[in-house]
Amino acid sequence: MAVSRVRDGMCGHVQLNNPPINGIDRAVRRGLLEAVDWAEAEGLERVILSGAGRAFAAGVDAREFDLAPEPPHLSDVLDRIERSHVPWIAAIHGQALGGGAEIALACRYRIARPDATLGLPDVTLGMVPGAGGTQRLPRLSGIEVALDLIATGRVVSGVEAKRIGLVDALGDDPVAAAATLRAARLGLAVPVGKLNPGDAPPEVFEAARRTAARRMRGQVAPLRAIELIARSCTATLAQGLEAERATVLELRASDQGRALRHAFFAERSARAPGWLRAGPAPLRQVAVVGGGILAAGLAYALLNAGLGVTLLEADTEGVVRARANGEKFIEADLARGRIGAVDAASRRAGFSVSADYADAAGADLAIEAVGESMEERRQVFARLQSVLRPDAVLASTTARPDLNLIAAGLADPARLLGLHFCAAAPAPAPVAKLVEIIRGAASSDRTLATGFALAAALGKTPVLAGVCDGFIGNRILARCDDEADALLIEGSTPWDIDEAMVDFGYAMGPYERQDLAGLDIAHANRRRRDAGRDPARRCNPISDRMVAEGRLGRKTAVGWYRYPGGGGKVLDPLIEDLIREEAYFAKVARREFSADQIRRRLLLAMINEASEILAEGIAERAADIDLVTLLATGFPRWRGGLMHYADTLGAKAILAGIEDQAKAAGLDWRPSRVIEECAAKGLRFSDWRR
Incomplete structure (x- = not known):
């Protein structure tokens, strides 16, 4: 069942069960509506709503994005949950995004794990929240919080959600916390829709419009979301919901909406091609060969992925410089609060620098990042293959079409691939969002699979590319x-x-x-x-x-x-x-x-x-070119990518x-x-x- 329900004394447990992320489709909506009727008929004291698996609910089911809306509509379901005389408690773990967050807003009380993620990122898909998000969040957390989250699509942790009033409490086991919540405390909770609308001076909305114009230039949805949030100040909940629904239907059918959804699905489907059946090499220890800040940046990205790294430099002076560069990255993240002291110690422990290639003999993967000298790169790979295991994978970050020439100098050219880290503006590997995985003439399936596994570990979007000058982007x-x-x-x-x-x-x-x-x-x-x-x-x-x-x-x-x-x-x-x-x-x-x-x-x-x-x-498919142009060449996201735009023409x-x-x-x-x-x-x- 998409929604299961169990009675435990005077408490009802309702669970969303639509793997992998409990996408909210028609079956889920119908199951929730039936659960409201069940809870009222059973005379329950409370209903605890949770999600099966790894998420509470991560939004509308992707398969329904471009289909005509079918009843029961989520806004109607949430109206029933909010108005029910049986109070519902949202017990949130994992993701509560989009429609999932809107379900939580319709509940009487919200308890989240500290590491849960909550947000209304609909504007990133060219739409606005469609089930009350623009009307309930201002009433619950205030106008400025609503503008910050809805108009930018920003997602927050459970800890921040508690700070801004999006959830009422935190707990490592939200379901248990909801079951033991005192009835008197639950009885004091007011349905969000009955809270007084917020208010803010005009300059707050104007500042939000300027922020949207800067961060999401050319996009319509953020500005429409701001209009709806402003409307919540004066409209009744019913009036606001009606305006929100009309805006959703308009934006859903717009060119921008289609383009942004295309970009979203292209990123979600970015993975190793179906014909690639081999498994990757194990990734525990990686060697990086190269000097300067770029090689140090790549090494730090690998450390952040939990891999051990040996950075190979040309001489003693380079070793000293590389250690200093690595420390700069660690100190910078410490200063920004991105990592703590324990994380910093772990990165330092996993990072070594040497001028002796033999110190990298245990590496599962070696990445060359020495620059553009063909002779220097050949020397690097000759030294690497002399010390590494025969099954270790080799990679070059060169942007030049020399991969096959490099491979020709190897005893086993099948173990070589290219890794081209790309960004819309010049940026080190930790910042680049995309990696072109370059398939040489001899690259084996295992070698390519290792490249895709590395991209996943680094959190990069991977695109397979063949060898040519400039590759794709x-x-x-x-x-x-x-x-x-x-x-x-x-x-x-x-x-x-x-x-x-x-x-x-x-x-x-x-x-x-x-x-x-x-x-x-x-x-x-x-x-x-x-x-x-x-x-x-x-x-x-x-x-x-x-x-x-x-x-x-x-x-x-x-x-x-x-x-x-x-x-x-x-x-x-x-x-x-x-x-x-x-x-x-x-x-x-x-x-x-x-x-x-x-x-x-x-x-x-x-x-x-x-x-x-x-x-x-x-490139294997037009969507791969879209990804490269969006993430590595600066093509406007709201146009969907170069080939999607070509299809509109x-x-x-x-x-x-x-x-x-x-x-x-x-x-x-x-x-x-x-x-x-x-x-x-x-x-x-x-x-x-x-």
Whole structure:
């Protein structure tokens, strides 16, 4: 049964039983409604509501997201629970999220484990709470708490929930605590819906709108949630619930709602592909080879995952530096309160640094992070295979397409894979949200499975990628940058291009991104691609000239923009002179481009490149490209990812746009066969299979 019930004297025990997370589907709603009738008919003193397994209830069942709502609706069920003359007590462990938190709000009393997690994260799915969350939480915890939690989707621990008044009590065994709660205390509890509505001055709501605009730029749901919370100040509960329900139905059918749900499900389904049947190698001890803060950051991420780490450095000086870098990470987390003294001691105990590779002989996995020198990397792997067990897995973090060359130098190339940690802005491994797991020509299933197991241990979203220059994310960005450079010489400016892409939803445009990473990095990548570049393709000289003149971006305080002291960026009129000069030398007649023309051209270029990535098998499915673009390239989440966005445009419209560009630009705009096939067969990109 989705909802079980047992009588114990004058107490009724009702349990949600819809594994794995007690998703609230129609059967659960119907079971709860029947439980209300049962408790009243039995004349019980109280009902204790709990969840089976690892959660109280983690929201609406995912399978019902895009289905038409069917009665009984959760809001009606919760109205019955709240109005019942038999008081219900929510005994919360694990997750109580979304509809699960709304169930708790409808109960008369709430007891949670300290490590439980509670929240109303509906706005992250492009929706608002739909069963009274925007109306009951302000009445229970106040307007400011409701704005903080609902308009941002923030989730809190049981301890914080008690502090802010979201739960009444804490207990290691909430069911036992609920059973022993004094009847007199329970009798004093007032149904949340009968509490006086909260109130707050206008500036509190305005501050919440500014926060939502900054944190969730371009998204509609947070602002609509704020409107509903404001309405709770003056509306009756029934009026507020009616407005909330209407808003839910509207947002559920919106493009943003569909896009954000797509992103959510893409992340939930990110795992090893079904054809990968082998189990991973055991992961207890990991060796990391490399110097500097990046290798230390990777080592610290592994320590945080509970793994033992040996960091291998080149010499004694490097060992001293690496120990200091590791200590910086530990001290920083201590200062922020992320770890305690016991955790810090555990990390120190699990971390060793050495210049002797033999000290890492017991490692189950060794990760090379030494930089971009091919010869240096080959030497590292030669030394590793001389000391490690034959079954130990080897990995390289290189962003270059050299994995197969490295593998060729190994006695067993099947034991090698790539691990490319990616973030939307330059960031160390602990911060990166995504890891591209690079499949070499010889990588075994066991080796790849180990990569996916490592990603899970680190809490990273994994995406399988094949070997090519830039893999998935960087290859798409490189194509974007190439087309942006073409727009520059044809008539645009860096700031016009950046502004057009920021208006689309990116946090920054391609030129501000290059300034942040360093123009010398982009320059090195272009030089590496020169050998494989079609001679007929355009190669823009402007970016190379920037590097030659020492304009490397933020690191030199001048790049595409100037960066004066005190932060911020300012436009540099000298850049326009440089662009016009190069256009004159290239005999290009410059013309103006609108923001829509800029956006269309860059997005079509990226979609075409992504389609080629699918065609070549570098990515297995369109959803994988969506994940990479969302988590590693800054594509706006509320648009669902690059290929989801392409599906909203339609393959026929995309093909027509690319063919228009091809008439003017030639080889840079040959349409991918994936686009041609989808257009011819009426397929969505999400349905295309290689």
